[in-house]
Amino acid sequence: MNPQSKLEELLKLEVENEIVEFKEAKTQFDKDKLGKYFSALTNEANLKGRDSAWLILGVKDTRKIVGTKITDKQLNEYKQEISKHTSPKCNFLQDHRISTSNGEVILLELPAASKGYPVSWKGHWYGRDGESLVALHDFEYERIKRQLDTEDWSADIVSSATLDDLSPEAIAFARIQFKEKHPRLKDEIDRWSDSVFLDKAKLTIKGKITNTAILLLGKSESEHLISPAVARITWILKDRDNVEKDYEHFYCPFVTAVEKVSAKIRNLKYRYIAGNTLFPEEVDQYDPYIIREALNNCIAHQDYTMGGKIVVVESEDGWLSFTNVGKFIPNSVEEVVIQDSPEPTYRNSFLVTAMVNLNMIDTIGSGIKKMFNIQRHKFFPLPDYDLSDERVKAVFFGKLIDVNYAKKLAELPELSLEEIMLLDKVAKQKSLSSEAIQILRSKRLIEGRRPNYHISSDIAKATNQEDDYIKLRGIExxxxxxxxxxxxxxxxxxxxxxxxxxxxxxxxxxxxxxxxxxxxxxxxxxxxxxxxxxxxxxxxxxxxxx
Known part of the structure; x- marks a missing residue:
């Protein structure tokens, strides 16, 4: 793109429209107003089916060039603000300084909001009514959000790919897994050609290679075929001070990468006294099911259109985290655990179906709840989920943080998993909703005032923590x-x-x-x-x- 030609083209517009905005901005531009325009223009570009929108500084809305003296330093500050306060995080695609006889003009190119993700500024979504800056209408917001319901990246055909881009070893392993999932077809499967098998397993569509086929069965060098998406899992080992000690990258085929990543995790034995017995119990720090389920969840629900990778962090301080990019589709983790049912829709429906067929995941919706119960029955802290910044980060603890609290609390028979989840938040000093506080108070499980809640005396007595209770409660x-x-x-x-x-x-x-x-x-x-x-x-x- 020639910046001078683009400016001339935009100046010829009779009026501003939803994806073009002219501003004088002679010496500066209010950062908050800039953020609102950024949100509005990117959202409107998405709704108009355009790749980008334009914000031109140094030009009146009458198309008269007046010039701007905004410096590169100021421009960098604007970019920092945009990156900090937009969600999902984004920024200008390009910026150009154009010299004219009436002064400099800054031409800013803004990206269209990604499909399914309207861009907000400081938690609010903006749009345009003609030339006016307004709140994004509800129907426009829903229209952008629904884009993911009708499009499935994982089912897209990779036109330049062939069977030669898939790993023969991965296909052979996939056949074994498919037999385990469908034992009644065991004899028949052996007679299928690779092309027929891949269609039957929902990895290809009428013999054509899909993004799903590359992710799960592609050769490592085939990753470029799905660019800008990334087929990569990074394992990182950190010491107790959170300093990186080791790392390794794993590429497609993901169907075999899961076991390789799992093998890197040093799943040490953890010994502790369980119940009132005099004999110590020895368990794996991380249950193998949790490692497999959490990693496969990342693969299944990653938003590959965002170009991020899956990251597994192992800490010598006794915790393990799994992170994938993309918004968590259910309303909350608590809702998934309590309802214990599958989601009606998935981001990558085609990929999820293929992973089910290859025995990597199931669709009964019980995976997350099972991970919570595994931690509960080991008396370990419950999993932590961080859903901020358009990502999902699940953290699992491989040790007891408070022996009496974690173990005895889980043994109280009258407490439901929902109540234990809430008390786990109290133990971790996390914020609680008004509804959660009401539930815990009604059962006399907590005391104190917002935000300094602590376990109640009843629970303290049941868990032999009278001393800790007094410390938390303080003197009268x-x-x-x-x-x-x-x-x-x-x-x-x-x-x-x-x-x-x-x-x-x-x-x-x-x-x-x-x-x-x-x-x-x-x-x-x-x-x-x-x-x-x-x-x-x-x-x-x-x-x-x-």
Missing amino acids: NAYIQKIIIDYLSKFGGTLRKDLEVLLMPKLSEGLSDIQKRDKIKNQLQELKRKKVIYVEGKEWRLVKSQ
Whole structure:
């Protein structure tokens, strides 16, 4: 593209439209307004079926060039803001400075929003009504979101690919897996040609190679055939300080890569005392089912149109994470676990079907719940899911973080998995919804005030954690006042900082230092109001009648 020619073409427009915006921006452009226009123009480009949109700085909306003095430094700051506050994260495709007789013009090319993913700015979606900047209409938002429902990247034909681009070893392994999944066809399968088998297993379509076939059975050098998508799994080993110690990349065919990645994970034995027995229990840090299920989930649900890779991180500190790019389609992980049913739609329906046929996953929707129950029955912390930044990151813990809490809590027969999931959040000091708080409070499972909730005394007693409960709950206000009175009675005038040194270790560990100081301040003021103590200079003293 010739920038000068493009500018001339845009200047010939009679009026601005939904994908072109002119701004004077003589010396600067408000960053928040820039972000709103970025969201609007990218969304409109998607809706109009265009590859990009245009924002031109240094030109009035009358098409008169006035020039801009925005510097490269300012432009870089704008780019940083756009990357920071857009979701999914994106930025300008290109920027061009064009010199004219009336000053410089900056030509900014913006990408169209990806199919299925409207672009937001600071959590809000914007669009255009003609030349006007407006909130993206609900029907337009839904129209972009539904694009994924009608298109399946995994079923797309790779026109330049042939059977020679697939691995013979992977095809042979796939036949074995297909037989295990469909034992009644065992004898018949051996008579099928590779072409017939691949069609039957839903890897190809009428003999034509699909993206799914390349992912699952392609030779490692065939990855370029699905570019810009990436068929890659990266395993990383980190030490206790989160410093990378080792790594390795794995490529297609994914049908055999899963076992290779699993073999890299150092699944050490973990020993601990289970229940009231005197004999230690020895288990794998990570159940083999969890490793296989989590990795296959990444393969099945990765959004390959985003060009990211699957990342497996193993930490010597006792945790394992699996990350794939793409939004989590169900409403929440909790909903998946509680409902325990398959999703009605999948991002990669063709790929999911093929993986089912090759015995890699199933479609009964119980995989995530089974992983939660495996952790629960080992008394390990439940899995953590991070669904931010258009990705899914699942973290599994391979050790007990709090022996009494994790183990005894899981053994309480009256608690459901849903309640244990909520209490697991309390143990990890994660935020809770108002509904979750109400559930836990109604069953007297937690105490405290937002955001400093802690396990209730009933649970503390059941889990032999009375000491921890007292530490979290802290001492009563009346007792704080008694300590202050006793101290002043014995030592006379005292600075507040000395009282803080005395009292802060006795207050709830669920409070921050600022909250503890505020609590002490409030109790001093309460005693002053009651005329039990008073301030002389900077010292607190006891009223003589006391």
